Amino acid sequence: MDQFSATDAALAGFRAAREKPGAVAVWAAIMAVLSFAVAIVAVSTFGDKLTALTAAVEGDPDPKTTLAAMSGLWPLFLGSMVYVLITNSVLLAAVNRVILRPGDGAGAYLRLGADELRQAAVQVLLYLVLFGAYFVGVVIVALLGTIGGAIGGAGLGVLLGLLAGLALLAGLVLLSVRLSFVSTLAFDTRRIDLRASWDMTKGRFWQLFGTYLIATVLAVVVYLLLLVMIYAVTTIGSMAMGGGLAAAGDTLRGEATTLQELFSVSGVIRALLSGLMSVLVSLIVFAPAPTIYAQLKGRDVSDAFV
Template structure:
């Protein structure tokens, strides 16, 4: 395997957007439609309860965890639907991303499908999430046990336990970051086969992923700054502009306002852009390390 440039890899998501504008536009449109449908269904059946939770979190700088848990408990029936929706959407999007990078010639339907490859990607993301959550849970449990010792020593050990569990989760997330690409390439759900592929690359991957995450935050802030500026110029109402950042979910009538529609439209675009910027480097690096290249040269633009 060859080495790779962390700084160059961090910007691979931007290159994917620039070189596949038409495809990305289709993805953004599909994500926007799915997001609106999902929001409409959630608001139709859980609108008032959802608004109470979101309103409480947004209106309080330091929300009470017990109060958040109490309000979230009212939305328990919504959780299975949200989980299923997230798994299917992630499976489709990440299969499309891997197909775009690793099998560029297979561009039918803008790389979007719904089949075995998408189900395998959903399974990988579910397994990865469970492993990372289990790591954090075990670390938190150990930290709580150490904290029970009391005194300055117990507090210090508890802090070390929390920091250690967080570092372990980050380490695993990076070492397992090639799992979707390996799964896509082999046609089998794999998780820990990513470990030999990322051996000796932890710090380079960490640098690439951190830089990509920072770029993603900058892009999101830039987009919302532009949207807010447009809203302020159009309405002259700063408070109304702020509502574009979070639509009213208390009812469908409250949701389908200019602010709600703008929020829904841009949330789909932001979702696709952040996915490409943050997660695009992994399959790109994997392809480069394998000595591969896109099947066909990109023509750029539309």
């Protein structure tokens, strides 16, 4: 099959959430517990530094002050990157499993095995490829800007730099779309193959780009709606517990930086809803690629949503 339904693919995440509510609920519960546990460790270990960083960002816009406040947080940032890599790998494999192996639903489609390890390797590889392309592109943009400035003055240098910057952005988007099947191929064939993704997406860039763009916009809308819900629920919870408007305002500041804030009613509610938000957004963004892949392979993706 040479064609796919862009609409079906863009809405695949919503269909998965509708048809597999039990699995999605399990994912959200696990993510909420994990996020809450990670937050406890982070606040217990780096609470003072997080408070100092928050004060620096809110009170002094000087980059040097902010960087100084961040200097002791590199273990937290590194740990957060590893956490995101692991959770994304598990969710990516689970979404691929829902669509490509719908009958393999034991454990709410969640595993910790070779499929998840390959997803982690794919994420690292794609990051290195995109970062490498970005680095080379930035060097070229700088060179063109310098050459243009030397030949035709500052105006030409700025113009060439701007055009080169737009070309770099377009190139990164192109590369991302053409390599968008790497994750699904790694899951389905158990091989990490950049060339196979490049070949499968040949001649389909604009249709794929439109599908991914629609899915991204929908994910942003869902994120904002759930964010409003989180703020509303935590605000009502804080006021119901007698905190008044001042406490309600504190719930809108952002992430908790003390254990007291974390274990408050609003903090717990926020953690639970944040787990649901991360799962739904991930599902909407991750589901289109395996859905399109399955359609191009001639598989009946409707089997995944029954």
